[in-house]
Amino acid sequence: MSEEITAPARTVGPSPHISAKTTCTGIMLWVVAALAPAAVWAVVTMGLVAVQLLAVSIVVALGTEWAWNAIARKPQTLRDGSALVTGLLLAMSLPPRTPWWMVAIGAFIAIALGKLIFGGLGHNLFNPALVGRAFVTLSWGGVLAGVQNRGWFATLADFSAEGFDTISGATRLGIAASDRAASGSYGFDLAAQYQPLLLKNLEGSLGEISAALLILGGLVLIIKGIIDWRIPAGYIGTMGLVSWAFGSDPVFHVLAGGVMLGAFFMATDYVSSPMSKKGRLVYGIGCGLFNALGRFVGPMPESTTFAILFMNGLAPLIDRITRPRVFGVVKTDEERA
Amino acid sequence: MATTGASLIGEGVCVGRSAFAGGVHPPGYKESTAGSAVQWAPVPSRLVVPLSQHLGAPCAALVEKGDRVERGQLIGDVDAMVSAPIHSPVTGVVAEVGTTLTAGGQRVAAVVIESDEAQDLESFVAVAETGDEKARIRAAGIVGMGGATFPSTVKLSPPKGMTIETVILNGCECEPFLTCDHRLMLEEPGRVVAGAERIREIIGARRAIIALEDNKPDAAAALRAVATGAVEVVELPTMYPQGAEKQLIYALLKKEVPHGKLPAATGALVHNVATAVAMVDALESGKPLTERIVTVTGAVARPGNYRVLIGTLVSDLIEYAGGFVGDVERVISGGPMTGMALGSLDVPITKGSSGIVALPKGVAAPAISDDQPCIRCGRCPDSCPMGLEPYILATFSGKRMWDAAAERHIIDCIECGVCSYVCPTNRPLLQLIRVGKSAAMSKGVK
Numbered sequence: 095m096s097e098e099i100t101a102p103a104r105t106v107g108p109s110p111h112i113s114a115k116t117t118c119t120g121i122m123l124w125v126v127a128a129l130a131p132a133a134v135w136a137v138v139t140m141g142l143v144a145v146q147l148l149a150v151s152i153v154v155a156l157g158t159e160w161a162w163n164a165i166a167r168k169p170q171t172l173r174d175g176s177a178l179v180t181g182l183l184l185a186m187s188l189p190p191r192t193p194w195w196m197v198a199i200g201a202f203i204a205i206a207l208g209k210l211i212f213g214g215l216g217h218n219l220f221n222p223a224l225v226g227r228a229f230v231t232l233s234w235g236g237v238l239a240g241v242q243n244r245g246w247f248a249t250l251a252d253f254s255a256e257g258f259d260t261i262s263g264a265t266r267l268g269i270a271a272s273d274r275a276a277s278g279s280y281g282f283d284l285a286a287q288y289q290p291l292l293l294k295n296l297e298g299s300l301g302e303i304s305a306a307l308l309i310l311g312g313l314v315l316i317i318k319g320i321i322d323w324r325i326p327a328g329y330i331g332t333m334g335l336v337s338w339a340f341g342s343d344p345v346f347h348v349l350a351g352g353v354m355l356g357a358f359f360m361a362t363d364y365v366s367s368p369m370s371k372k373g374r375l376v377y378g379i380g381c382g383l384f385n386a387l388g389r390f391v392g393p394m395p396e397s398t399t400f401a402i403l404f405m406n407g408l409a410p411l412i413d414r415i416t417r418p419r420v421f422g423v424v425k426t427d428e429e430r431a
Numbered sequence: 432m433a434t435t436g437a438s439l440i441g442e443g444v445c446v447g448r449s450a451f452a453g454g455v456h457p458p459g460y461k462e463s464t465a466g467s468a469v470q471w472a473p474v475p476s477r478l479v480v481p482l483s484q485h486l487g488a489p490c491a492a493l494v495e496k497g498d499r500v501e502r503g504q505l506i507g508d509v510d511a512m513v514s515a516p517i518h519s520p521v522t523g524v525v526a527e528v529g530t531t532l533t534a535g536g537q538r539v540a541a542v543v544i545e546s547d548e549a550q551d552l553e554s555f556v557a558v559a560e561t562g563d564e565k566a567r568i569r570a571a572g573i574v575g576m577g578g579a580t581f582p583s584t585v586k587l588s589p590p591k592g593m594t595i596e597t598v599i600l601n602g603c604e605c606e607p608f609l610t611c612d613h614r615l616m617l618e619e620p621g622r623v624v625a626g627a628e629r630i631r632e633i634i635g636a637r638r639a640i641i642a643l644e645d646n647k648p649d650a651a652a653a654l655r656a657v658a659t660g661a662v663e664v665v666e667l668p669t670m671y672p673q674g675a676e677k678q679l680i681y682a683l684l685k686k687e688v689p690h691g692k693l694p695a696a697t698g699a700l701v702h703n704v705a706t707a708v709a710m711v712d713a714l715e716s717g718k719p720l721t722e723r724i725v726t727v728t729g730a731v732a733r734p735g736n737y738r739v740l741i742g743t744l745v746s747d748l749i750e751y752a753g754g755f756v757g758d759v760e761r762v763i764s765g766g767p768m769t770g771m772a773l774g775s776l777d778v779p780i781t782k783g784s785s786g787i788v789a790l791p792k793g794v795a796a797p798a799i800s801d802d803q804p805c806i807r808c809g810r811c812p813d814s815c816p817m818g819l820e821p822y823i824l825a826t827f828s829g830k831r832m833w834d835a836a837a838e839r840h841i842i843d844c845i846e847c848g849v850c851s852y853v854c855p856t857n858r859p860l861l862q863l864i865r866v867g868k869s870a871a872m873s874k875g876v877k
């Protein structure tokens with residue numbers, strides 16, 4: 095086995111000469127794997143609509159990035175896995191019967207305006223999937239809640255003709271919000287909703303199918319060191335605390351709506367969240383706070399998207415004020431200002 | 432504060448304790464040599480002894496071509512405070528006074544010696560028993576053997592007004608692959624303890640600590656069995672870079688070396704364990720530093736710990752270790768985190784050579800790339816043991832924003848390599864920081 099020692103194939107380079115095996119693609123695939131249980135469960139329970147939603151979102155996300163790079167004559171970047179994650183996350187954040195063209199536009203916006211226009215992966219200020227979702231929500235907000243009744247092949251004409259804007263969303267969260275607004279109490283038992291919300295919930299977005307599976311995926315990402323526990327802990331903890339402070343059921347409010355998907359998978363997006371540990375905790379708390387305020391004070395029961403996008407915008411500021419202390423430099427050092 | 436610094440975002444899960452903030456857990460790769468007892472490598476027929484094996488002024492040759500030299504004979508010296516003399520490792524004839532490439536890639540003056548057939552490695556020309564202990568340690572050519580190669584006498588003379596309370600012997604050996612200090616502590620614990628005691632006496636310190644990582648329980652037990660008096664043995668959690676001077680002092684004394692100050696400002700003096708043993712040799716028998724233990728490991732047929740004469744070529748040593756096995760990607764002098772990749776194997780072992788590591792394909796890091804973006808994952812600031820933000824320092828450096836980098840303490844970087852190690856997009860973080868650091872220092876940033 096031993097070779098001639100005079101001419102071994104060798105490289106040189108600066109230290110360090112070994113590296114951790116974690117790669118960008120590996121990280122993205124772990125995120126996909128962590129979302130997979132919830133996505134698969136959605137497909138199993140909802141069937142074709144879930145497959146269509148996932149497929150359109152992912153294919154358009156990948157296709158947009160491929161075409162952008164091809165037109166701009168840049169190296170292809172699909173291998174980094176980030177477009178796949180964006181497509182998957184967008185699908186998980188939309189109602190299963192969202193018309194396919196809305197999904198496609200959302201995925202295009204997510205990749206093109208959410209990421210590529212800033213310079214691609216690593217340069218975007220906001221979470222691309224949430225940019226896509228925000229675009230869809232703001233453009234066709236009133237109809238999204240009602241699409242369950244019409245569904246996949248609905249056209250814009252269907253909406254205007256049948257007045258989709260008037261059809262109630264009828265999710266638990268929506269009912270809870272209107273009950274609160276009307277009487278200050280709830281017309282149904284929130285605690286009785288824990289089980290369906292955890293295990294099988296056909297309302298709301300695709301990702302709301304099972305909070306338990308999202309938590310499972312999130313915990314895997316934390317244990318694997320892919321995401322920092324500070325963001326979901328700060329997020330969910332604050333969400334629960336504020337819900338409790340508003341006299342509502344904290345468990346119901348962290349399980350309902352987009353909180354779990356947001357806390358474990360959206361707010362933890364590396365690029366759009368702070369860099370320091372302290373900063374990530376502050377940011378998580380901010381996400382939870384604005385999500386809760388949106389629910390209890392603001393006009394929207396479902397405020398996850400905008401809470402996180404708002405905190406994305408604050409992330410650079412949070413980084414500025416939560417810089418780590420340099421070893422051997424005392425705190426009074428005015429350079430830290 | 433920094434006591435629970437196990438980085439969550441790092442290589443896998445860091446469930447381990449840590450005695451300092453940041454750090455990483457690279458695989459140890461120590462199994463193949465940790466059990467192999469130190470044995471002499473053969474005397475090569477030809478040795479290339481560099482005249483600069485230390486930080487500081489290079490030595491001038493004191494011999495000429497054709498001169499006969501004895502083992503231990505002084506062959507190079509210079510009259511400078513920060514320097515260390517060079518001695519002949521063998522008995523033989525000076526074949527040439529010329530130059531050689533070093534592991535670091537510099538060309539330095541060197542004495543080439545052809546060794547006699549018969550060598551008695553037990554005997555040597557002892558250094559003169561004149562002067563105090565510090566003078567004898569200088570005369571024996573002793574430098575920091577952990578890799579820094581700072582002349583030991585200088586470290587034994589702290590600046591006026593600084594009192595050394597604690598002497599720390601560094602046996603952490605936190606670099607993957609290396610086991611030379613491990614074997615030294617295990618096989619010669621008495622001499623390590625004696626070294627701690629001697630340094631403590633010379634410097635007038637109150638206590639001496641021998642520190643090692645808890646992945647070497649056998650060495651810790653061996654040391655404890657013979658430790659006496661003011662010498663303590665402390666095991667620290669295994670975490671790279673536990674052996675870095677500032678992190679080691681912090682772990683043991685919970686004191687941070689203040690920015691811009693010497694470690695002595697904390698009342699601590701750190702020496703590598705092998706250096707301490709070399710000092711004992713010099714003080715007890717006048718033995719000059721002419722050989723050292725080198726871990727030869729990685730993709731070689733017979734990995735092990737060898738006692739190697741200074742001036743032995745790396746190629747000779749690898750041949751003695753049975754040659755390369757399989758695909759060797761890089762050959763490293765020192766450890767894989769801070770060592771030098773060798774462009775040529777015809778470079779000599781010097782006083783600071785702790786290991787020769789043949790990194791196989793798959794273990795060696797992929798070639799660094801600057802075309803992949805920073806994805807702001809936070810791994811580098813989370814793992815930096817100095818509390819720096821490597822991603823932004825590297826960005827500033829890449830954009831030649833030296834002042835901005837200096838403001839963010841770029842010169843506090845200890846170049847441990849943790850940032851580059853953890854980077855998932857394989858960015859050349861440390862290399863960019865090195866550039867920025869030297870630019871900042873040349874602008875007089877302190």
